[in-house]
Amino acid sequence: MRASNYHINTLKEAPSEAEVASHQLMTRAGMIRKVAGGIYTYMPMGLKVLRKIENIVRQEMDAAGAIELLMPVVQPAELWMESGRWEQYGPELLRIKDRHGRDFVLQPTSEEVITDIVRNEIHSWRQLPRNFYHIQTKFRDERRPRFGLMRGREFTMKDAYSFDRDEASAQSSYDAMYDAYTRIFQRLGLEFRAVAADTGSIGGSRSHEFQVIADTGEDLIVYNPDTQYAANIELADAPGLIQHRAEATQPLQKTATPNASKCELVAELLGVPLDRTVKSIVLAADDPDAPGQSRIWLLLVRGDHELNEVKVGKLPGLEQGYRLATEDEIKSAFGCPPGYLGPVQTARPVQIVADRTVANMSDFICGANDEGFHLTGVNWGRDLPEPAVADLRNVVAGDPDPQGGRLAIQRGIEVGHIFFLGDKYSKALNATYLDTDGKPAVLQMGCYGIGISRISAAAIEQNHDDKGIVWPRAIAPFEVVVCPMGWSKSETVRNAAETLYEQLRQEGVDVILDDRDARPGVMFADWELIGVPLRVTVGERGLNEGIVELQQRSTGQTEKIPADSALSQVLERLKSLA
The missing domain is CATH 3.90.960.10 (YbaK/aminoacyl-tRNA synthetase-associated domain)
Structure with a gap:
């Protein structure tokens, strides 16, 4: 990709309503543009990030045996009435009518629709287990949308739904999704914790959140640094701090x-x-x-x-x-x-x-x-x-863990949530199959969500500095930017920059050549704001000395490398960032 053929529109100032780093930096870097409260256009640079997140999610979901389909954004109210959530869900569920006065919803999630599909498609135990997923636009009518993509009204989510014969096999499906989610967030290059969580409005009896660790996170995570224990503060068990009641020593x-x-x-x-x-x-x-x-x-x-x-x-x-x-x-x-x-x-x-x-x-x-x-x-x-x-209270840092040690608290951003639902929806919608004895049995379900667009914001909350975004390589809009100094003035610089750019492309590197002929300060500020992991600066003085400059965005360190081995050195550095 050449910058002259791409859309790059960075801003010096963030909008006044942008309260958190991800909202400020995504707007300034030209990745999102606000259309209405909590509703954004994903600009080309931001869309590239989302697509990279989606690709990793798809690969791991497919590897775990899930099957992709695509369910509609608009869903009939009858299904939500059948499950009981038409009344239960609350004002976040946007209810609409068509021209005939029929009720519909803009879906915040798809348990009803997928269960309706399965009750019409799955008839025998021989067709089980099944796990269907899609990546689709969701809408939740937040009372106070804020923080950009962190708490928007319209967003992109991957949701999956497993269907099994019995609870034991459903728990196996749940465990497979837990493992897949762990691999997804490892590949995304994010520091995260999987924590036991409350099931909330989705329901069910077993639940884990996947939380990206960030000081600006709205959720509090309780964990034991010495064990595997971790839970959302909503669910974390708060121990009694007084083991035995002392005798009264004072009068009332x-x-x-x-x-x-x-x-x-x-x-x-x-x-x-x-x-x-x-x-x-x-x-x-x-x-x-x-x-x-x-x-x-x-x-x-x-x-x-x-x-x-x-x-x-x-x-x-x-x-x-x-x-x-x-x-x-x-x-x-x-x-x-x-x-x-x-x-x-x-x-x-x-x-x-x-x-x-x-x-x-x-x-x-x-x-x-x-x-x-x-x-x-x-x-x-x-x-x-x-x-x-x-147990009525929130855990506080330093509380004893019954398993040993002391509990600590850190902030996180929920980007994934998995639930074991049991028969909560399948029973309500009469989703059954014929078991080995020829008798109908109710399907056991699990559901599994990942906030695709929220991940992009959470990654920035975790990885930024005073110059801009610091993307993990896996989801950066570009992996490498080649910055020629004096593009229009020096044929030597143009040739060297073009050669390295084409070599990197042939190696499968997602590289952009900044041929805008901008001043060095403007060019560098743009790419530091956008957060591309590696920058190669090609200048005539350096070429005369046989060198180019390589800078790693995460450390800010710049080193001079031989121009004739720039390709191998950039590839080696990229491997170290993987």
């Missing part, structure tokens, strides 16, 4: 705490560590015994800990949904406004659940259910009944 006492409605303020006012306080969170959920009425729940976590909403949503009685209680509901249940709540002598009965650590605390401090007051010296069994106990 009501203490004035004016203007101290938060645990931090109470601890400061009373001169005690924050971990002596207990935080109260009040929730409301539909009462199954009284339709139209709400049951009030009081959840207790230590003052220095944070409530984990995913864990809360799995508590018996809260699985069908919950919300924060209103101020009126709080006053009715506790007799005071928020900020001074506690489990001792509530105004009316509430369901109390204590985090594991709180359940073993003694002589702790909590709200007195009286505005401006807290209770000190509170003890279970003496001052209030023993609570229901559950």
